[in-house]
Amino acid sequence: MWRAFARLPRALEGGTEVVQQITLTQHLPPHSNVRNFCSTYYRKKHNLQPIIMTSSSKPKVVFVLGGPGAGKGTQCSKIVDRFLFTHLSAGDLLREERSREGSEFGTLIEDYIRNGKIVPVDVTCSLLENAMKNSGKSLFLIDGFPRNQDNLDGWNRQMSEKVDMQFVLFFDCDEEVCVKRCLNRGQGGSGRSDDNLESLKKRIQTYNNDSLPIIKHFEGAGQVKKIDASPDADKVFSEVERTFLSSGF
Numbered sequence: 344m345w346r347a348f349a350r351l352p353r354a355l356e357g358g359t360e361v362v363q364q365i366t367l368t369q370h371l372p373p374h375s376n377v378r379n380f381c382s383t384y385y386r387k388k389h390n391l392q393p394i395i396m397t398s399s400s401k402p403k404v405v406f407v408l409g410g411p412g413a414g415k416g417t418q419c420s421k422i423v424d425r426f427l428f429t430h431l432s433a434g435d436l437l438r439e440e441r442s443r444e445g446s447e448f449g450t451l452i453e454d455y456i457r458n459g460k461i462v463p464v465d466v467t468c469s470l471l472e473n474a475m476k477n478s479g480k481s482l483f484l485i486d487g488f489p490r491n492q493d494n495l496d497g498w499n500r501q502m503s504e505k506v507d508m509q510f511v512l513f514f515d516c517d518e519e520v521c522v523k524r525c526l527n528r529g530q531g532g533s534g535r536s537d538d539n540l541e542s543l544k545k546r547i548q549t550y551n552n553d554s555l556p557i558i559k560h561f562e563g564a565g566q567v568k569k570i571d572a573s574p575d576a577d578k579v580f581s582e583v584e585r586t587f588l589s590s591g592f
């Protein structure tokens with residue numbers, strides 16, 4: 344620990360910048376002090392304003408949205424490696440529920456997924472709430488949700504009072520790139536029943552008709568952080584990392 348501190352630039356030693364880390368301290372990993380100092384250094388270097396964080400007992404949520412294959416899952420794994428978030432993919436939770444023995448929703452979920460339709464919110468929202476509770480954690484990336492007005496309304500009814508939504512991370516990606524990535528994922532053996540051209544046409548249509556208006560809604564409320572998802576995954580992540588650091592994480 345001491346060696347890591349000793350290598351920090353001299354400018355930081357005087358503590359000229361005060362960054363309140365009230366909430367962060369609830370989630371500190373073993374080397375958190377080093378991490379917090381490094382975040383401060385990064386902010387100074389890039390002339391970013393320090394975020395003054397307030398304490399809150401509610402779990403924090405970042406929604407991760409973007410077209411099918413935009414790279415949401417890929418970037419979420421990188422965020423989890425770098426920051427203190429727990430990744431909850433609504434699609435993964437639905438696929439797990441579909442495969443759970445005795446699930447009353449298995450057939451319904453499979454039909455919705457294969458046809459690129461959006462599963463009724465009560466099912467998805469309950470899976471998300473249970474996963475949040477069972478994790479015992481308090482910082483979540485909710486990946487691939489909310490995808491339509493029904494999702495948003497259901498979330499607002501069931502969850503919005505129980506959590507603090509921080510922002511929406513939106514991976515902006517051309518349709519052709521998205522389709523190509525999903526087809527590659529299918530050919531690479533994803534085993535997903537919807538990584539084929541027929542399902543993809545429907546998924547893209549659902550995204551354009553139902554999901555984009557939700558992203559626009561959040562944009563109108565000033566809650567969207569938009570990332571260009573077309574470069575390679577590491578390049579995309581450097582933008583993502585910058586976004587999280589500048590938001591105080």
Ligand SMILES: Nc1ncnc2c1ncn2[C@@H]1O[C@H](COP(=O)(O)OP(=O)(O)O)[C@@H](O)[C@H]1O
Nearest residue numbers: 411412413414415416417524528574575576579
């Ligand atoms: N920036 C990128 N450039 C090229 N391929 C990518 C990039 N990000 C993800 N991929 C690949 O594209 C496919 C879809 O990515 P994934 O993260 O599963 O997308 P999503 O969760 O948005 O559906 C995967 O095979 C993944 O390895």
Ligand SMILES: O=c1ccn([C@@H]2O[C@H](COP(=O)(O)OP(=O)(O)O)[C@@H](O)[C@H]2O)c(=O)[nH]1
Nearest residue numbers: 411412433434455456459460461462487488
């Ligand atoms: O909140 C959600 C998330 C996913 N899905 C369904 O699960 C599929 C796959 O979603 P996922 O996020 O796993 O993949 P993506 O389409 O983003 O690649 C979607 O097309 C929907 O049919 C859904 O109904 N509700």
